[in-house]
Amino acid sequence: MTGFFHETAFYGTDDAFLAHAVPFLENGLRAGEPSVVACTEQNTALLRAVLGSTGVIYRPGADQYSRPSEAISSYRELFREYTADGARQMRVVGDVPHPGMGAPWDWWARYEAAANLAYAEFPVWGLCPYDTRTTPAEVLADVVRTHPNIATAPGAHEVNPGYREGLAATAQVPDVLERAVPAVDVVAPSASAVREAVSAAIRGIDLTEDGAHDVVYAASEIVTNGLTHGVAPVRFRLWADESRVVVAVTDQGSGPSDPLTGLVPTTETLSAGLGLWILHRTCDYVSMGRDADGFTVRVSIGGQT
Template identity: 85%
Template sequence: MSDEVHVPSDGSREARVTSVVVTGFYHETAFYGSDDDFLAHAVPFLEDGLRAGEPSVVACTESNSSLLRAALGDAAVIYRPGADQYSRPSDAISSYRDLFREHTADGAQQMRVVGDVPHPGMGARWDWWARYEAAVNQAYAEFPVWGLCPYDTRTTPAEVLADVVRTHPNVATTPGTHEANSGYREGLAASSQVPDVLEQGAPVVELVDPSAGAVREAVGAAIGGMSLSEDDAHDVVYAASEVVTNGLTHGVAPVRFRLWADGSRVLVAVTDRGNGPSDPLAGLVPTTETLSAGLGLWILHRTCDYVSMGREGDGFTVRVSVGGQT
Protein backbone atom coordinates (compact mmCIF):
# COMPACT_ATOMS: atom_id res chain seq x y z
CA MET A 1 0.00 0.00 0.00
CA SER A 2 1.53 3.30 -1.02
CA ASP A 3 2.32 6.01 1.50
CA GLU A 4 0.40 9.25 1.26
CA VAL A 5 1.26 12.78 2.29
CA HIS A 6 -0.96 15.84 2.68
CA VAL A 7 0.72 18.80 0.97
CA PRO A 8 -0.51 22.20 2.22
CA SER A 9 -0.43 25.27 0.02
CA ASP A 10 2.51 26.75 1.94
CA GLY A 11 4.74 24.20 0.21
CA SER A 12 5.91 22.22 3.28
CA ARG A 13 6.18 18.49 2.60
CA GLU A 14 7.92 15.32 3.56
CA ALA A 15 11.10 14.51 1.71
CA ARG A 16 9.95 11.37 -0.09
CA VAL A 17 6.45 10.13 -0.93
CA THR A 18 4.87 7.77 -3.42
CA SER A 19 1.41 9.35 -3.56
CA VAL A 20 0.30 12.94 -3.13
CA VAL A 21 -2.84 14.70 -1.95
CA VAL A 22 -2.67 18.43 -2.59
CA THR A 23 -4.52 21.51 -1.36
CA GLY A 24 -2.26 23.90 -3.27
CA PHE A 25 -0.10 23.60 -6.39
CA TYR A 26 2.27 20.61 -6.35
CA HIS A 27 4.78 21.42 -9.09
CA GLU A 28 6.83 18.43 -10.20
CA THR A 29 9.25 17.62 -12.98
CA ALA A 30 10.47 14.33 -14.43
CA PHE A 31 13.27 13.64 -16.87
CA TYR A 32 13.02 10.95 -19.50
CA GLY A 33 15.23 9.66 -22.30
CA SER A 34 12.85 7.52 -24.38
CA ASP A 35 9.19 7.28 -25.32
CA ASP A 36 8.82 4.33 -22.95
CA ASP A 37 10.28 6.40 -20.11
CA PHE A 38 7.80 9.19 -20.84
CA LEU A 39 4.88 6.77 -20.74
CA ALA A 40 6.17 5.18 -17.54
CA HIS A 41 5.89 8.56 -15.82
CA ALA A 42 2.76 9.95 -17.45
CA VAL A 43 0.41 6.97 -17.85
CA PRO A 44 0.21 5.86 -14.18
CA PHE A 45 0.04 9.52 -13.13
CA LEU A 46 -3.04 10.07 -15.30
CA GLU A 47 -4.62 6.68 -14.58
CA ASP A 48 -4.37 7.24 -10.82
CA GLY A 49 -6.03 10.62 -11.22
CA LEU A 50 -8.86 9.23 -13.33
CA ARG A 51 -9.49 6.41 -10.84
CA ALA A 52 -9.77 9.03 -8.10
CA GLY A 53 -12.26 11.04 -10.17
CA GLU A 54 -9.82 13.92 -10.67
CA PRO A 55 -10.02 16.00 -13.86
CA SER A 56 -6.82 15.07 -15.69
CA VAL A 57 -5.37 17.25 -18.42
CA VAL A 58 -2.75 16.65 -21.11
CA ALA A 59 -1.18 19.65 -22.86
CA CYS A 60 1.71 18.06 -24.70
CA THR A 61 3.35 18.04 -28.09
CA GLU A 62 1.52 16.20 -30.84
CA SER A 63 3.91 13.24 -30.57
CA ASN A 64 3.55 12.87 -26.80
CA SER A 65 -0.21 13.35 -26.96
CA SER A 66 -0.38 10.60 -29.58
CA LEU A 67 1.63 8.29 -27.33
CA LEU A 68 -0.75 8.93 -24.46
CA ARG A 69 -3.89 8.50 -26.59
CA ALA A 70 -2.59 5.12 -27.77
CA ALA A 71 -1.74 4.02 -24.24
CA LEU A 72 -4.88 5.32 -22.50
CA GLY A 73 -7.45 4.52 -25.16
CA ASP A 74 -10.80 6.18 -24.58
CA ALA A 75 -10.02 7.29 -21.02
CA ALA A 76 -11.68 10.59 -20.11
CA VAL A 77 -8.53 12.69 -20.31
CA ILE A 78 -8.88 16.36 -21.24
CA TYR A 79 -6.51 16.93 -24.18
CA ARG A 80 -5.36 20.44 -25.04
CA PRO A 81 -2.96 21.02 -27.97
CA GLY A 82 0.38 22.00 -26.46
CA ALA A 83 1.02 24.58 -29.16
CA ASP A 84 -2.19 26.37 -28.20
CA GLN A 85 -1.85 26.02 -24.44
CA TYR A 86 1.75 27.23 -24.48
CA SER A 87 1.62 29.97 -27.10
CA ARG A 88 2.86 32.59 -24.60
CA PRO A 89 3.57 32.30 -20.85
CA SER A 90 0.97 34.91 -19.89
CA ASP A 91 -1.63 33.18 -22.08
CA ALA A 92 -0.78 29.80 -20.55
CA ILE A 93 -1.20 31.15 -17.02
CA SER A 94 -4.51 32.82 -17.85
CA SER A 95 -5.84 29.73 -19.62
CA TYR A 96 -4.80 27.33 -16.86
CA ARG A 97 -6.21 29.56 -14.12
CA ASP A 98 -9.55 29.67 -15.96
CA LEU A 99 -9.51 25.87 -16.28
CA PHE A 100 -8.59 25.30 -12.64
CA ARG A 101 -11.19 27.80 -11.46
CA GLU A 102 -13.90 26.14 -13.57
CA HIS A 103 -13.25 22.64 -12.27
CA THR A 104 -12.80 23.59 -8.62
CA ALA A 105 -16.04 25.59 -8.81
CA ASP A 106 -17.68 22.39 -10.10
CA GLY A 107 -16.46 20.54 -7.01
CA ALA A 108 -13.11 19.04 -8.05
CA GLN A 109 -11.01 18.39 -4.94
CA GLN A 110 -7.85 17.83 -6.96
CA MET A 111 -6.70 18.04 -10.59
CA ARG A 112 -3.75 16.66 -12.55
CA VAL A 113 -1.91 18.17 -15.51
CA VAL A 114 0.85 16.80 -17.74
CA GLY A 115 2.33 19.59 -19.85
CA ASP A 116 5.24 19.99 -22.27
CA VAL A 117 6.63 23.46 -21.61
CA PRO A 118 8.36 24.86 -24.75
CA HIS A 119 12.15 25.16 -24.88
CA PRO A 120 14.88 25.47 -27.57
CA GLY A 121 14.78 21.73 -28.27
CA MET A 122 11.19 22.31 -29.41
CA GLY A 123 12.12 25.42 -31.39
CA ALA A 124 11.12 27.99 -28.75
CA ARG A 125 13.04 30.72 -26.96
CA TRP A 126 13.56 29.77 -23.32
CA ASP A 127 14.04 32.77 -21.03
CA TRP A 128 10.36 33.70 -20.75
CA TRP A 129 9.44 30.04 -20.25
CA ALA A 130 12.05 29.82 -17.49
CA ARG A 131 10.24 32.74 -15.85
CA TYR A 132 6.97 30.87 -16.36
CA GLU A 133 8.24 27.74 -14.62
CA ALA A 134 9.36 29.84 -11.64
CA ALA A 135 6.26 32.05 -11.53
CA VAL A 136 3.60 29.32 -11.60
CA ASN A 137 4.64 28.18 -8.11
CA GLN A 138 2.90 31.36 -6.99
CA ALA A 139 0.41 31.85 -9.84
CA TYR A 140 -1.31 28.47 -9.28
CA ALA A 141 -0.80 28.24 -5.49
CA GLU A 142 -4.49 28.69 -4.68
CA PHE A 143 -5.60 25.66 -6.70
CA PRO A 144 -5.47 21.95 -5.70
CA VAL A 145 -3.47 20.91 -8.76
CA TRP A 146 -0.70 18.36 -9.24
CA GLY A 147 1.30 19.48 -12.26
CA LEU A 148 3.83 17.18 -13.92
CA CYS A 149 6.32 18.82 -16.33
CA PRO A 150 8.27 16.09 -18.14
CA TYR A 151 11.45 17.07 -20.01
CA ASP A 152 13.06 14.96 -22.73
CA THR A 153 16.80 14.73 -22.07
CA ARG A 154 17.34 13.82 -25.75
CA THR A 155 16.28 17.28 -26.92
CA THR A 156 16.39 19.62 -23.91
CA PRO A 157 19.62 21.69 -23.65
CA ALA A 158 21.69 21.30 -20.48
CA GLU A 159 21.18 24.92 -19.42
CA VAL A 160 17.41 24.45 -19.68
CA LEU A 161 17.54 21.29 -17.57
CA ALA A 162 19.47 23.28 -14.95
CA ASP A 163 16.70 25.89 -14.87
CA VAL A 164 14.08 23.14 -14.63
CA VAL A 165 15.77 21.79 -11.52
CA ARG A 166 15.86 25.27 -9.98
CA THR A 167 12.17 25.99 -10.63
CA HIS A 168 10.42 22.76 -9.58
CA PRO A 169 9.96 22.11 -5.85
CA ASN A 170 9.35 18.40 -6.53
CA VAL A 171 10.83 15.74 -8.78
CA ALA A 172 9.80 12.26 -9.89
CA THR A 173 13.23 10.63 -9.91
CA THR A 174 11.71 7.34 -11.01
CA PRO A 175 8.17 6.61 -12.18
CA GLY A 176 5.80 6.54 -9.22
CA THR A 177 8.22 8.06 -6.72
CA HIS A 178 7.86 11.72 -5.79
CA GLU A 179 10.49 13.62 -3.83
CA ALA A 180 11.21 17.09 -2.56
CA ASN A 181 13.76 18.55 -4.99
CA SER A 182 16.95 19.59 -3.19
CA GLY A 183 17.96 21.67 -6.22
CA TYR A 184 14.87 23.89 -6.07
CA ARG A 185 15.50 27.59 -5.49
CA GLU A 186 12.53 29.81 -4.72
CA GLY A 187 12.14 32.86 -6.94
CA LEU A 188 13.10 33.56 -10.53
CA ALA A 189 15.11 31.15 -12.62
CA ALA A 190 18.77 32.08 -12.90
CA SER A 191 18.96 31.67 -16.66
CA SER A 192 20.66 34.60 -18.43
CA GLN A 193 19.09 36.45 -21.31
CA VAL A 194 20.25 35.44 -24.76
CA PRO A 195 20.86 38.38 -27.13
CA ASP A 196 18.72 38.33 -30.24
CA VAL A 197 20.40 37.62 -33.58
CA LEU A 198 19.38 41.09 -34.77
CA GLU A 199 21.68 42.59 -32.13
CA GLN A 200 24.69 41.46 -34.15
CA GLY A 201 24.12 44.54 -36.29
CA ALA A 202 24.01 48.23 -35.39
CA PRO A 203 20.67 49.50 -34.03
CA VAL A 204 18.48 51.50 -36.37
CA VAL A 205 17.48 53.76 -33.47
CA GLU A 206 19.43 54.47 -30.29
CA LEU A 207 18.29 57.04 -27.70
CA VAL A 208 19.23 57.82 -24.10
CA ASP A 209 16.60 58.99 -21.58
CA PRO A 210 14.07 59.76 -24.32
CA SER A 211 10.49 60.76 -23.61
CA ALA A 212 7.76 58.30 -24.56
CA GLY A 213 6.61 60.71 -27.26
CA ALA A 214 10.10 60.90 -28.78
CA VAL A 215 10.27 57.11 -28.82
CA ARG A 216 6.90 56.77 -30.55
CA GLU A 217 7.96 59.26 -33.20
CA ALA A 218 11.33 57.59 -33.80
CA VAL A 219 9.84 54.11 -33.96
CA GLY A 220 7.08 55.21 -36.32
CA ALA A 221 9.66 56.65 -38.69
CA ALA A 222 11.93 53.59 -38.47
CA ILE A 223 9.22 51.03 -39.30
CA GLY A 224 7.45 53.11 -41.96
CA GLY A 225 8.83 51.13 -44.89
CA MET A 226 8.66 47.68 -43.32
CA SER A 227 6.34 44.85 -44.31
CA LEU A 228 4.59 44.73 -40.95
CA SER A 229 0.88 44.20 -40.53
CA GLU A 230 -1.13 47.07 -39.12
CA ASP A 231 -1.48 45.20 -35.82
CA ASP A 232 2.26 44.47 -35.62
CA ALA A 233 3.13 48.10 -36.35
CA HIS A 234 0.78 49.23 -33.60
CA ASP A 235 2.25 46.67 -31.20
CA VAL A 236 5.81 47.86 -31.86
CA VAL A 237 4.98 51.50 -31.19
CA TYR A 238 2.98 50.65 -28.08
CA ALA A 239 5.64 48.27 -26.76
CA ALA A 240 8.46 50.75 -27.27
CA SER A 241 6.53 53.52 -25.53
CA GLU A 242 5.47 51.29 -22.65
CA VAL A 243 8.91 49.81 -21.97
CA VAL A 244 10.60 53.20 -22.03
CA THR A 245 7.95 54.65 -19.72
CA ASN A 246 8.47 51.69 -17.40
CA GLY A 247 12.24 52.28 -17.35
CA LEU A 248 11.91 56.02 -16.76
CA THR A 249 9.32 55.53 -14.01
CA HIS A 250 10.59 52.47 -12.17
CA GLY A 251 14.21 52.09 -13.30
CA VAL A 252 17.45 53.94 -12.62
CA ALA A 253 18.84 56.40 -15.17
CA PRO A 254 20.27 56.39 -17.72
CA VAL A 255 17.59 54.60 -19.74
CA ARG A 256 18.93 53.38 -23.07
CA PHE A 257 16.52 52.63 -25.92
CA ARG A 258 17.58 50.60 -28.98
CA LEU A 259 15.70 49.26 -31.99
CA TRP A 260 16.80 46.81 -34.67
CA ALA A 261 14.83 45.71 -37.73
CA ASP A 262 15.32 43.33 -40.65
CA GLY A 263 12.38 44.22 -42.89
CA SER A 264 9.77 41.90 -41.35
CA ARG A 265 10.68 41.82 -37.67
CA VAL A 266 11.44 44.51 -35.09
CA LEU A 267 13.39 44.11 -31.87
CA VAL A 268 13.25 46.71 -29.11
CA ALA A 269 15.61 46.64 -26.11
CA VAL A 270 15.44 49.04 -23.17
CA THR A 271 18.12 48.98 -20.47
CA ASP A 272 18.30 50.90 -17.20
CA ARG A 273 20.65 50.67 -14.21
CA GLY A 274 18.05 49.29 -11.82
CA ASN A 275 17.31 45.75 -10.69
CA GLY A 276 13.95 45.36 -12.43
CA PRO A 277 10.59 44.35 -10.89
CA SER A 278 10.75 42.55 -7.55
CA ASP A 279 7.52 40.67 -8.30
CA PRO A 280 8.24 37.37 -10.10
CA LEU A 281 4.78 37.58 -11.70
CA ALA A 282 5.40 41.00 -13.29
CA GLY A 283 4.16 40.84 -16.87
CA LEU A 284 2.81 37.30 -16.51
CA VAL A 285 -0.44 38.20 -14.73
CA PRO A 286 -2.58 41.35 -14.95
CA THR A 287 -2.69 44.01 -12.28
CA THR A 288 -4.75 47.15 -11.86
CA GLU A 289 -2.27 48.82 -9.51
CA THR A 290 -1.59 52.22 -11.09
CA LEU A 291 1.82 52.56 -9.42
CA SER A 292 2.99 49.21 -10.74
CA ALA A 293 4.56 48.34 -14.07
CA GLY A 294 2.57 45.11 -14.09
CA LEU A 295 -0.39 46.10 -16.26
CA GLY A 296 1.65 47.50 -19.16
CA LEU A 297 4.12 44.63 -19.06
CA TRP A 298 1.23 42.16 -19.03
CA ILE A 299 -0.25 43.76 -22.15
CA LEU A 300 3.15 43.37 -23.86
CA HIS A 301 3.28 39.71 -22.87
CA ARG A 302 -0.19 39.15 -24.34
CA THR A 303 0.37 40.97 -27.66
CA CYS A 304 4.05 40.71 -28.64
CA ASP A 305 5.72 37.68 -30.16
CA TYR A 306 8.44 37.51 -27.53
CA VAL A 307 9.29 39.37 -24.32
CA SER A 308 12.47 38.84 -22.34
CA MET A 309 13.32 40.49 -19.00
CA GLY A 310 16.43 40.18 -16.86
CA ARG A 311 19.63 41.53 -15.42
CA GLU A 312 22.70 41.88 -17.63
CA GLY A 313 26.16 43.34 -17.11
CA ASP A 314 25.06 46.92 -17.73
CA GLY A 315 21.68 46.80 -15.99
CA PHE A 316 18.14 45.48 -16.35
CA THR A 317 16.99 44.89 -19.93
CA VAL A 318 13.56 44.31 -21.43
CA ARG A 319 13.56 42.90 -24.98
CA VAL A 320 10.44 42.84 -27.13
CA SER A 321 10.19 41.21 -30.55
CA VAL A 322 7.33 41.72 -32.99
CA GLY A 323 6.80 40.22 -36.46
CA GLY A 324 8.61 37.50 -38.40
CA GLN A 325 10.26 34.67 -36.49
CA THR A 326 12.08 34.93 -33.15
Protein backbone atom coordinates in the same frame (compact mmCIF):
# COMPACT_ATOMS: atom_id res chain seq x y z
CA MET B 1 -4.34 18.38 -1.90
CA THR B 2 -4.91 22.03 -0.91
CA GLY B 3 -2.63 23.85 -3.32
CA PHE B 4 -0.46 23.57 -6.40
CA PHE B 5 1.99 20.64 -6.36
CA HIS B 6 4.56 21.53 -9.02
CA GLU B 7 6.71 18.58 -10.08
CA THR B 8 9.19 17.84 -12.83
CA ALA B 9 10.57 14.60 -14.21
CA PHE B 10 13.37 13.90 -16.67
CA TYR B 11 13.30 11.12 -19.25
CA GLY B 12 15.49 9.96 -22.11
CA THR B 13 13.25 7.49 -23.95
CA ASP B 14 9.61 7.29 -25.00
CA ASP B 15 9.12 4.37 -22.63
CA ALA B 16 10.52 6.42 -19.75
CA PHE B 17 8.09 9.23 -20.57
CA LEU B 18 5.19 6.79 -20.46
CA ALA B 19 6.48 5.27 -17.21
CA HIS B 20 6.12 8.69 -15.56
CA ALA B 21 2.97 9.97 -17.24
CA VAL B 22 0.70 6.92 -17.58
CA PRO B 23 0.48 5.90 -13.89
CA PHE B 24 0.19 9.56 -12.94
CA LEU B 25 -2.86 9.97 -15.17
CA GLU B 26 -4.35 6.55 -14.46
CA ASN B 27 -4.26 7.18 -10.72
CA GLY B 28 -6.02 10.49 -11.26
CA LEU B 29 -8.71 8.92 -13.42
CA ARG B 30 -9.32 6.15 -10.89
CA ALA B 31 -9.78 8.79 -8.19
CA GLY B 32 -12.24 10.73 -10.33
CA GLU B 33 -9.87 13.67 -10.72
CA PRO B 34 -9.98 15.79 -13.89
CA SER B 35 -6.79 14.82 -15.70
CA VAL B 36 -5.37 17.05 -18.43
CA VAL B 37 -2.74 16.37 -21.10
CA ALA B 38 -1.19 19.39 -22.87
CA CYS B 39 1.79 17.84 -24.63
CA THR B 40 3.55 17.84 -27.96
CA GLU B 41 1.88 15.94 -30.77
CA GLN B 42 4.37 13.09 -30.33
CA ASN B 43 3.84 12.69 -26.59
CA THR B 44 0.08 13.09 -26.95
CA ALA B 45 0.06 10.27 -29.52
CA LEU B 46 2.06 8.06 -27.13
CA LEU B 47 -0.43 8.69 -24.33
CA ARG B 48 -3.48 8.20 -26.55
CA ALA B 49 -2.12 4.84 -27.69
CA VAL B 50 -2.05 3.66 -24.07
CA LEU B 51 -4.89 5.56 -22.40
CA GLY B 52 -7.27 6.28 -25.25
CA SER B 53 -9.61 9.23 -24.93
CA THR B 54 -11.94 8.09 -22.16
CA GLY B 55 -11.71 10.48 -19.22
CA VAL B 56 -8.56 12.28 -20.31
CA ILE B 57 -8.84 15.96 -21.25
CA TYR B 58 -6.50 16.48 -24.21
CA ARG B 59 -5.41 20.01 -25.08
CA PRO B 60 -3.04 20.66 -28.01
CA GLY B 61 0.27 21.69 -26.45
CA ALA B 62 0.95 24.26 -29.16
CA ASP B 63 -2.32 26.02 -28.27
CA GLN B 64 -2.04 25.72 -24.50
CA TYR B 65 1.56 26.96 -24.53
CA SER B 66 1.33 29.61 -27.24
CA ARG B 67 2.81 32.17 -24.84
CA PRO B 68 3.22 32.21 -21.03
CA SER B 69 0.56 34.80 -20.22
CA GLU B 70 -1.97 32.89 -22.34
CA ALA B 71 -1.05 29.60 -20.68
CA ILE B 72 -1.61 31.04 -17.21
CA SER B 73 -4.90 32.63 -18.16
CA SER B 74 -6.16 29.45 -19.83
CA TYR B 75 -5.12 27.14 -17.01
CA ARG B 76 -6.59 29.39 -14.33
CA GLU B 77 -9.90 29.46 -16.19
CA LEU B 78 -9.86 25.66 -16.47
CA PHE B 79 -8.97 25.19 -12.80
CA ARG B 80 -11.71 27.60 -11.67
CA GLU B 81 -14.25 25.71 -13.78
CA TYR B 82 -13.43 22.33 -12.27
CA THR B 83 -13.13 23.52 -8.69
CA ALA B 84 -16.49 25.26 -9.07
CA ASP B 85 -17.88 21.89 -10.18
CA GLY B 86 -16.54 20.29 -7.01
CA ALA B 87 -13.15 18.90 -8.04
CA ARG B 88 -10.96 18.42 -4.97
CA GLN B 89 -7.86 17.65 -7.01
CA MET B 90 -6.79 17.90 -10.66
CA ARG B 91 -3.80 16.57 -12.57
CA VAL B 92 -1.94 18.07 -15.52
CA VAL B 93 0.86 16.72 -17.68
CA GLY B 94 2.30 19.52 -19.81
CA ASP B 95 5.23 19.91 -22.20
CA VAL B 96 6.54 23.43 -21.59
CA PRO B 97 8.27 24.84 -24.71
CA HIS B 98 12.05 25.27 -24.78
CA PRO B 99 14.83 25.72 -27.38
CA GLY B 100 14.92 21.97 -28.09
CA MET B 101 11.36 22.38 -29.32
CA GLY B 102 12.21 25.52 -31.31
CA ALA B 103 10.98 28.03 -28.71
CA PRO B 104 12.93 30.78 -26.90
CA TRP B 105 13.37 29.89 -23.25
CA ASP B 106 13.61 33.09 -21.20
CA TRP B 107 9.90 33.77 -20.81
CA TRP B 108 9.13 30.06 -20.32
CA ALA B 109 11.71 29.92 -17.52
CA ARG B 110 9.83 32.80 -15.90
CA TYR B 111 6.60 30.90 -16.49
CA GLU B 112 7.89 27.87 -14.60
CA ALA B 113 8.83 30.11 -11.66
CA ALA B 114 5.56 32.04 -11.85
CA ALA B 115 3.44 28.87 -11.91
CA ASN B 116 4.23 28.25 -8.24
CA LEU B 117 2.33 31.45 -7.39
CA ALA B 118 -0.12 31.68 -10.28
CA TYR B 119 -1.75 28.33 -9.48
CA ALA B 120 -1.16 28.28 -5.72
CA GLU B 121 -4.86 28.59 -4.86
CA PHE B 122 -5.88 25.52 -6.86
CA PRO B 123 -5.68 21.83 -5.83
CA VAL B 124 -3.64 20.83 -8.86
CA TRP B 125 -0.81 18.34 -9.29
CA GLY B 126 1.20 19.54 -12.27
CA LEU B 127 3.80 17.25 -13.85
CA CYS B 128 6.27 18.93 -16.23
CA PRO B 129 8.32 16.21 -17.96
CA TYR B 130 11.46 17.22 -19.86
CA ASP B 131 13.14 15.13 -22.54
CA THR B 132 16.88 15.00 -21.89
CA ARG B 133 17.43 14.07 -25.55
CA THR B 134 16.33 17.51 -26.73
CA THR B 135 16.41 19.85 -23.71
CA PRO B 136 19.61 21.96 -23.40
CA ALA B 137 21.62 21.58 -20.20
CA GLU B 138 21.06 25.20 -19.16
CA VAL B 139 17.30 24.70 -19.49
CA LEU B 140 17.41 21.56 -17.36
CA ALA B 141 19.26 23.58 -14.69
CA ASP B 142 16.48 26.20 -14.72
CA VAL B 143 13.86 23.44 -14.52
CA VAL B 144 15.49 22.08 -11.36
CA ARG B 145 15.54 25.57 -9.81
CA THR B 146 11.86 26.27 -10.53
CA HIS B 147 10.16 23.00 -9.45
CA PRO B 148 9.66 22.36 -5.71
CA ASN B 149 9.14 18.65 -6.36
CA ILE B 150 10.80 16.07 -8.58
CA ALA B 151 9.97 12.54 -9.67
CA THR B 152 13.42 11.00 -9.48
CA ALA B 153 11.96 7.75 -10.83
CA PRO B 154 8.46 6.72 -11.91
CA GLY B 155 6.34 6.75 -8.76
CA ALA B 156 9.10 8.35 -6.64
CA HIS B 157 7.82 11.82 -5.74
CA GLU B 158 10.36 13.75 -3.67
CA VAL B 159 10.99 17.27 -2.43
CA ASN B 160 13.50 18.80 -4.84
CA PRO B 161 16.65 19.94 -2.99
CA GLY B 162 17.64 22.03 -6.01
CA TYR B 163 14.52 24.21 -5.91
CA ARG B 164 15.07 27.93 -5.34
CA GLU B 165 12.12 30.23 -4.76
CA GLY B 166 11.76 33.12 -7.19
CA LEU B 167 13.17 33.74 -10.62
CA ALA B 168 15.74 31.52 -12.27
CA ALA B 169 18.89 33.43 -13.19
CA THR B 170 18.43 32.74 -16.89
CA ALA B 171 21.10 34.31 -19.07
CA GLN B 172 19.96 37.03 -21.45
CA VAL B 173 20.19 35.98 -25.10
CA PRO B 174 20.38 38.91 -27.53
CA ASP B 175 18.29 38.60 -30.67
CA VAL B 176 20.14 37.83 -33.91
CA LEU B 177 19.10 41.25 -35.23
CA GLU B 178 21.19 42.84 -32.47
CA ARG B 179 24.36 41.84 -34.30
CA ALA B 180 23.76 44.85 -36.56
CA VAL B 181 24.02 48.54 -35.71
CA PRO B 182 20.69 49.65 -34.22
CA ALA B 183 18.43 51.82 -36.36
CA VAL B 184 17.60 53.85 -33.25
CA ASP B 185 19.92 54.24 -30.25
CA VAL B 186 19.19 56.96 -27.69
CA VAL B 187 19.89 57.51 -23.99
CA ALA B 188 17.39 59.08 -21.57
CA PRO B 189 14.65 59.45 -24.18
CA SER B 190 11.14 60.65 -23.44
CA ALA B 191 8.25 58.36 -24.28
CA SER B 192 6.96 60.83 -26.87
CA ALA B 193 10.35 61.09 -28.57
CA VAL B 194 10.57 57.30 -28.71
CA ARG B 195 7.14 57.03 -30.29
CA GLU B 196 8.16 59.48 -33.02
CA ALA B 197 11.50 57.78 -33.64
CA VAL B 198 9.94 54.32 -33.79
CA SER B 199 7.14 55.40 -36.11
CA ALA B 200 9.74 56.81 -38.51
CA ALA B 201 12.05 53.79 -38.23
CA ILE B 202 9.42 51.15 -39.02
CA ARG B 203 8.05 52.82 -42.17
CA GLY B 204 8.53 50.42 -45.06
CA ILE B 205 8.79 47.34 -42.84
CA ASP B 206 6.35 44.57 -43.71
CA LEU B 207 4.21 44.71 -40.58
CA THR B 208 0.46 44.49 -40.19
CA GLU B 209 -1.33 47.58 -38.95
CA ASP B 210 -1.72 45.90 -35.56
CA GLY B 211 1.95 44.91 -35.59
CA ALA B 212 3.08 48.47 -36.25
CA HIS B 213 0.82 49.73 -33.46
CA ASP B 214 2.23 47.07 -31.12
CA VAL B 215 5.82 48.15 -31.83
CA VAL B 216 5.08 51.80 -31.01
CA TYR B 217 3.10 50.88 -27.91
CA ALA B 218 5.76 48.45 -26.68
CA ALA B 219 8.56 50.97 -27.15
CA SER B 220 6.66 53.69 -25.32
CA GLU B 221 5.58 51.39 -22.48
CA ILE B 222 9.02 49.91 -21.84
CA VAL B 223 10.72 53.31 -21.86
CA THR B 224 8.10 54.69 -19.48
CA ASN B 225 8.66 51.73 -17.14
CA GLY B 226 12.42 52.21 -17.28
CA LEU B 227 12.17 55.94 -16.52
CA THR B 228 9.59 55.39 -13.76
CA HIS B 229 10.78 52.21 -12.05
CA GLY B 230 14.37 51.75 -13.24
CA VAL B 231 17.69 53.41 -12.47
CA ALA B 232 19.22 55.96 -14.86
CA PRO B 233 20.60 56.01 -17.44
CA VAL B 234 17.89 54.43 -19.59
CA ARG B 235 18.96 53.38 -23.09
CA PHE B 236 16.56 52.64 -25.95
CA ARG B 237 17.55 50.66 -29.05
CA LEU B 238 15.68 49.34 -32.08
CA TRP B 239 16.71 46.91 -34.80
CA ALA B 240 14.70 45.80 -37.81
CA ASP B 241 14.83 43.75 -40.98
CA GLU B 242 12.27 43.51 -43.76
CA SER B 243 9.51 42.04 -41.57
CA ARG B 244 10.54 42.04 -37.91
CA VAL B 245 11.37 44.62 -35.24
CA VAL B 246 13.31 44.15 -32.00
CA VAL B 247 13.19 46.76 -29.25
CA ALA B 248 15.45 46.72 -26.19
CA VAL B 249 15.38 49.10 -23.21
CA THR B 250 18.14 48.90 -20.61
CA ASP B 251 18.45 50.63 -17.25
CA GLN B 252 20.80 50.12 -14.32
CA GLY B 253 18.25 48.79 -11.84
CA SER B 254 17.66 45.20 -10.79
CA GLY B 255 14.24 44.87 -12.41
CA PRO B 256 11.14 43.35 -10.80
CA SER B 257 11.74 40.44 -8.43
CA ASP B 258 8.18 39.12 -8.61
CA PRO B 259 8.01 36.10 -10.97
CA LEU B 260 4.43 37.07 -11.86
CA THR B 261 5.42 40.45 -13.31
CA GLY B 262 4.20 40.63 -16.89
CA LEU B 263 2.58 37.20 -16.78
CA VAL B 264 -0.61 38.17 -14.94
CA PRO B 265 -2.56 41.46 -15.02
CA THR B 266 -2.43 43.94 -12.20
CA THR B 267 -4.59 46.94 -11.33
CA GLU B 268 -1.90 48.63 -9.25
CA THR B 269 -1.31 52.08 -10.75
CA LEU B 270 2.21 52.30 -9.30
CA SER B 271 3.26 48.96 -10.74
CA ALA B 272 4.92 48.17 -14.06
CA GLY B 273 2.96 44.93 -14.20
CA LEU B 274 -0.08 45.99 -16.26
CA GLY B 275 1.89 47.42 -19.18
CA LEU B 276 4.28 44.47 -19.20
CA TRP B 277 1.31 42.08 -19.14
CA ILE B 278 -0.14 43.79 -22.22
CA LEU B 279 3.23 43.35 -23.94
CA HIS B 280 3.18 39.65 -23.11
CA ARG B 281 -0.26 39.38 -24.74
CA THR B 282 0.61 41.32 -27.92
CA CYS B 283 4.32 40.84 -28.70
CA ASP B 284 5.72 37.71 -30.32
CA TYR B 285 8.41 37.43 -27.66
CA VAL B 286 9.31 39.26 -24.46
CA SER B 287 12.58 38.85 -22.60
CA MET B 288 13.32 40.40 -19.19
CA GLY B 289 16.53 40.04 -17.22
CA ARG B 290 19.79 41.48 -15.99
CA ASP B 291 23.26 41.05 -17.47
CA ALA B 292 26.51 43.04 -17.47
CA ASP B 293 24.84 45.97 -19.27
CA GLY B 294 21.98 46.30 -16.77
CA PHE B 295 18.34 45.23 -16.66
CA THR B 296 16.93 44.82 -20.17
CA VAL B 297 13.42 44.33 -21.49
CA ARG B 298 13.44 43.28 -25.14
CA VAL B 299 10.52 42.47 -27.39
CA SER B 300 10.20 41.06 -30.87
CA ILE B 301 7.28 41.73 -33.18
CA GLY B 302 6.64 40.37 -36.67
CA GLY B 303 8.36 37.75 -38.81
CA GLN B 304 9.88 34.74 -37.09
CA THR B 305 11.54 34.88 -33.64
